[in-house]
Amino acid sequence: MEFNPRKLPTVLYADELIDKAFRRASKVSGRNQKEKAINKLSTISNVLSNYFQRIISSHPSYDNLPDFYREMVDVVVGIRRLKKSLAALKWADEMTQKLISRYMRKLKGTRNPDQVLKEAYGRIASVIEQIDDELRFLNKAKQKMREIPTLRDMPTVVVAGYPNVGKSSFVATVSSVKPEVASYPFTTKAIYVGYAEMGGRKVQFIDTPGLLDRPLSKRNAIERRAILCLRYAANCILFIADPTETCGYPFKKQKRLLGEIKRTFDIPVIVAYSKADLHNLRDNPAFSAVTGEGIDEVLSLIEKVLEDVLDKEAQEVANDSTAVQEG
Ligand SMILES: Nc1nc2c(ncn2[C@@H]2O[C@H](COP(=O)(O)OP(=O)(O)OP(=O)(O)O)[C@@H](O)[C@H]2O)c(=O)[nH]1
Ligand SMILES: [Mg+2]
Numbered sequence: 661m662e663f664n665p666r667k668l669p670t671v672l673y674a675d676e677l678i679d680k681a682f683r684r685a686s687k688v689s690g691r692n693q694k695e696k697a698i699n700k701l702s703t704i705s706n707v708l709s710n711y712f713q714r715i716i717s718s719h720p721s722y723d724n725l726p727d728f729y730r731e732m733v734d735v736v737v738g739i740r741r742l743k744k745s746l747a748a749l750k751w752a753d754e755m756t757q758k759l760i761s762r763y764m765r766k767l768k769g770t771r772n773p774d775q776v777l778k779e780a781y782g783r784i785a786s787v788i789e790q791i792d793d794e795l796r797f798l799n800k801a802k803q804k805m806r807e808i809p810t811l812r813d814m815p816t817v818v819v820a821g822y823p824n825v826g827k828s829s830f831v832a833t834v835s836s837v838k839p840e841v842a843s844y845p846f847t848t849k850a851i852y853v854g855y856a857e858m859g860g861r862k863v864q865f866i867d868t869p870g871l872l873d874r875p876l877s878k879r880n881a882i883e884r885r886a887i888l889c890l891r892y893a894a895n896c897i898l899f900i901a902d903p904t905e906t907c908g909y910p911f912k913k914q915k916r917l918l919g920e921i922k923r924t925f926d927i928p929v930i931v932a933y934s935k936a937d938l939h940n941l942r943d944n945p946a947f948s949a950v951t952g953e954g955i956d957e958v959l960s961l962i963e964k965v966l967e968d969v970l971d972k973e974a975q976e977v978a979n980d981s982t983a984v985q986e987g
Pocket of ligand 2: 827828829840841847848867869872946
């Protein structure tokens with residue numbers, strides 16, 4: 661299932677929504693005062709119900725999203741909070757329609773339609789004002805959810821490592837995306853996705869925020885985004901370590917993180933050293949995003965590992981279908 665949070669509509673604040681509905685009603689006419697009032701109320705009813713329905717139905721069923729998106733939404737905005745806001749909109753929808761039906765009946769029997777209409781306006785506005793916080797939250801959630809990447813279904817390399825080791829520099833060198841590179845840790849906070857051609861195949865590269873060596877329960881929301889990419893999106897992991905420690909973190913701690921990642925995720929992990937222009941350690945492939953040295957070697961290695969992974973997956977699919985046929 662595709663999930664594109666960028667397609668969520670902008671949400672009006674309470675006063676904007678009230679304005680919109682009442683302004684539309686102000687343009688409505690009728691043969692007499694009573695008919696005019698009834699037409700106005702029915703316009704308000706349509707504007708509000710269309711609006712609430714459009715917002716509510718623009719959101720997917722969050723519990724049924726693929727794991728990656730569901731957990732991403734939860735880390736970025738919180739699914740419980742989102743559901744609470746959407747429930748509030750549903751409540752406001754029902755409340756306003758109920759009020760409108762009641763005032764429609766009143767209008768039909770009154771001699772003073774203007775007075776009844778005025779009362780209706782007041783009650784409707786007050787219901788909408790009650791959900792102002794929720795409308796504001798939904799708008800903020802929409803903004804925040806822009807940070808959730810839309811992933812494509814293709815071989816995927818997730819680049820991980822300590823902060824400031826050169827992950828973004830690598831991804832910028834080899835793929836179509838140009839994440840910000842800076843000389844301080846936690847430069848990358850969102851997930852960046854770039855694409856590259858490798859051996860006639862398109863490969864997805866995901867640049868992630870830096871990870872520290874600490875238990876999952878202690879990880880902040882930014883680090884958790886990286887973990888979700890490793891868990892759900894990766895066919896293989898490129899772990900970048902910086903032996904020069906110019907990133908500001910001890911090599912030893914980076915190696916501990918590597919051990920942790922290898923233990924946690926059951927997929928191939930390629931280890932490469934960054935900043936090869938600054939050191940001579942070569943017990944793992946080393947590359948420099950500055951001079952270009954070693955980049956092709958790392959790419960060939962990735963290509964080979966991905967090929968193995970995909971062969972293995974194809975084999976498993978074949979085995980499964982044989983098993984189904986035999987069973
Ligand atoms: N000398 C040298 N410096 C590099 C190399 N690659 C990256 N750097 C520098 O290292 C710093 C961090 O680079 P980034 O690519 O932003 O590192 P990152 O791992 O994405 O950092 P976070 O997003 O903060 O986790 C920057 O100042 C880069 O210019 C390299 O190959 N050689
Ligand atoms: Mg970065």
